Amino acid sequence: MYVAVKGGETAIAHSLDLVADKRRGDRDVAELSLEQIDQQLGLAVDRVMTEGSCYDRGLAALAIKQARGDLIEAIFLLRAYRTTLPRFGASEPLDTTRMVAERRISSTFKDVPGGQVLGPTYDYTHRLLDFSLAASGERAEAPTAPADASHALPRVGDILQRDGLLEPPPSNDEGEARDLTREPLVLPASRPLRLQNLARGDEGFLLALGYSTQRGYGNNHPFVGEIRYGHVPVSFVPEELGFAIEIGEIEVTECDMVNQFAGSHDVPPQFTRGYGLAFGHAERKAMAMALVDRALRADELGEAATSPAQDEEFVLAHSDNVEGSGFVQHLKLPHYVDFQSELVVVRMLRAEVEKRREQAGLAQAAE
Amino acid sequence: MSSNPTIARRQRWLSVLAKASGARLTALWQAVGLTPSYTVLRRPEIGLVMVQGRISGTGAPFCAGEMTVTRAVVRLDSGEMGFGYVRGRDARHAEIVAAVDALGQRAEWVETLEAAIVTPLADEAEARHRLIAARAAATRVDFFTVAREAGA
Numbered sequence: 001m002y003v004a005v006k007g008g009e010t011a012i013a014h015s016l017d018l019v020a021d022k023r024r025g026d027r028d029v030a031e032l033s034l035e036q037i038d039q040q041l042g043l044a045v046d047r048v049m050t051e052g053s054c055y056d057r058g059l060a061a062l063a064i065k066q067a068r069g070d071l072i073e074a075i076f077l078l079r080a081y082r083t084t085l086p087r088f089g090a091s092e093p094l095d096t097t098r099m100v101a102e103r104r105i106s107s108t109f110k111d112v113p114g115g116q117v118l119g120p121t122y123d124y125t126h127r128l129l130d131f132s133l134a135a136s137g138e139r140a141e142a143p144t145a146p147a148d149a150s151h152a153l154p155r156v157g158d159i160l161q162r163d164g165l166l167e168p169p170p171s172n173d174e175g176e177a178r179d180l181t182r183e184p185l186v187l188p189a190s191r192p193l194r195l196q197n198l199a200r201g202d203e204g205f206l207l208a209l210g211y212s213t214q215r216g217y218g219n220n221h222p223f224v225g226e227i228r229y230g231h232v233p234v235s236f237v238p239e240e241l242g243f244a245i246e247i248g249e250i251e252v253t254e255c256d257m258v259n260q261f262a263g264s265h266d267v268p269p270q271f272t273r274g275y276g277l278a279f280g281h282a283e284r285k286a287m288a289m290a291l292v293d294r295a296l297r298a299d300e301l302g303e304a305a306t307s308p309a310q311d312e313e314f315v316l317a318h319s320d321n322v323e324g325s326g327f328v329q330h331l332k333l334p335h336y337v338d339f340q341s342e343l344v345v346v347r348m349l350r351a352e353v354e355k356r357r358e359q360a361g362l363a364q365a366a367e
Numbered sequence: 368m369s370s371n372p373t374i375a376r377r378q379r380w381l382s383v384l385a386k387a388s389g390a391r392l393t394a395l396w397q398a399v400g401l402t403p404s405y406t407v408l409r410r411p412e413i414g415l416v417m418v419q420g421r422i423s424g425t426g427a428p429f430c431a432g433e434m435t436v437t438r439a440v441v442r443l444d445s446g447e448m449g450f451g452y453v454r455g456r457d458a459r460h461a462e463i464v465a466a467v468d469a470l471g472q473r474a475e476w477v478e479t480l481e482a483a484i485v486t487p488l489a490d491e492a493e494a495r496h497r498l499i500a501a502r503a504a505a506t507r508v509d510f511f512t513v514a515r516e517a518g519a
Contacts, residue, residue: 049432050432053432053433054415054432054433054434054435055418055432055433055434055435055454056434056435056455056456058455058456059435059456082415082433085413085414085415085435086412086414086415087414087415087416087417087433088414088415088416088436088438088452089416089417090416090417090418090419090430091416091417091418091419091434092419093419093420093421093428094418094419094420094421094431096420096424097424100496100499100500101500101503102499102502102503103503103506104503115507115508116507116508117503117504117506117507117508118506118507118508119503119506120506142502142505143502143505144498144501144502144504144505145501145504145505145507146501146504147497147500147501147503147504148500155424155425157423157424157425158425168425168426169421169422169423169424169425169426169427170422170426170427171426171427172426172427172428176419176428177419177427177428177429177430178430179417179430180430181417181430181433191422191427191429192422192427192428192429192430193429195420195422195429195431196429196430196431199420199429199430199431199432200432230499230503231496231499233382233386234416234418234434234454236416236436236452238438238450238452240440240448240450241377241450243369243374243377243378244378245377245378245381245382245385245452246381246382246385246386247382247385247416247436247452247453247454248385248386248434248436248453248454248455249386249454250418250434250454252420252431254420254424256423256424273423275422275423275424275426277420277431279431279432
């Protein structure tokens with residue numbers, strides 16, 4: 001237990017000064033601008049926006065600079081900032097068929113309508129350090145090819161669904177989804193609430209859980225039905241206007257995972273699905289989220305829930321890195337009073353043991 | 368889009384203006400040189416909109432995460448109210464959108480604003496999308512499976 005302490009103001013102030021000094025680093029090296037972080041460390045910005053659960057590239061870049069590149073600290077800063085802002089409402093659900101895609105692949109169909117578009121991916125790199133990047137210089141612009149941006153991008157899921165081979169996603173026309181930032185998480189959670197939890201959840205945690213399902217801890221035999229990354233408009237109905245307007249465009253990554261089929265007496269066998277959605281370009285996160293989303297459906301699909309990734313309480317209660325980092329790191333705060341009381345208990349117990357030993361020794365000697 | 372042409376025009380304008388960059392809109396607005404007299408009913412205010420996604424893209428909605436949004440409301444001296452809702456935290460952007468929305472409700476300004484601001488911004492947005500699509504198209508692949516096709 002943490003008990004409030006007083007004192008140390010000067011030391012704390014000087015510690016903050018030291019943080020600021022370390023943040024700036026060698027004054028002979030140019031200072032980073034937020035634009036540089038946004039443009040050249042864009043995937044870090046994407047992760048902070050996703051897990052900070054707030055789409056704002058400038059704020060995420062600022063948080064990364066302030067946290068000196070510690071992304072979990074940056075996520076914490078962004079989460080704290082968002083609590084200071086009023087909520088205007090909820091958007092209309094995103095229509096990702098309207099995405100202007102930078103990347104779109106399917107691992108289930110090679111001739112997917114709309115084509116396999118690799119976009120900017122590390123998938124086919126050799127993971128060799130590129131020392132040419134160590135020096136600055138002119139970089140060539142990416143090549144282009146004739147394209148049509150005006151067509152809607154068909155979904156792989158819809159194609160399979162048409163033949164009844166794939167379960168349709170649950171529909172719900174009750175309007176706005178329930179919101180974890182407005183109400184506490186109650187278990188068992190509905191799938192929309194689980195997805196919200198996973199969307200802001202720690203990528204590393206979800207990656208490990210997703211990986212565990214592949215290794216056999218709740219395997220559900222996944223295929224990437226489709227991954228797409230690109231730009232989608234966000235529609236919103238301002239109360240005063242009463243009609244929908246697009247208030248901006250955001251980048252998102254979407255993963256629709258196709259999984260092991262299930263069937264019953266009434267339902268013929270069909271593939272099942274897991275879903276992942278992240279801000280920016282964040283495929284690893286979207287895929288891990290989709291794997292865990294599917295694993296958490298064990299009960300619904302009549303599968304034995306025997307593995308950590310299938311345990312809703314375990315997953316949802318430990319996915320948030322702001323909560324996790326807070327609770328782990330609070331151990332560094334003064335626990336002196338708490339520890340003192342434990343110390344007293346241990347000393348007392350040791351004294352008792354010592355006393356019993358002495359008495360036993362005396363009894364033996366007497367015999 | 369609404370079937371009411373007045374609302375449909377406002378929807379289109381507000382969407383085009385919001386999706387443009389604040390700097391670009393400001394430049395076009397200044398170039399038009401209009402200085403309408405208006406009252407700011409709601410000073411630009413930064414807030415959040417919860418972005419909703421859909422399960423597997425088409426299913427039940429869920430909360431995907433928030434985004435920052437700035438809104439402003441102005442009223443022309445002639446009475447028309449204009450609303451600006453834009454992604455991000457650019458106060459000037461939201462206020463200009465509101466001013467253009469208000470002016471657009473006066474028939475005599477529709478053509479000028481359409482030609483000087485809305486059409487150019489819509490064209491630029493389309494060009495941005497075309498460039499994204501063209502760069503993506505250069506990375507389109509055909510995967511050939513190595514396994515022998517049936518009947519071959």
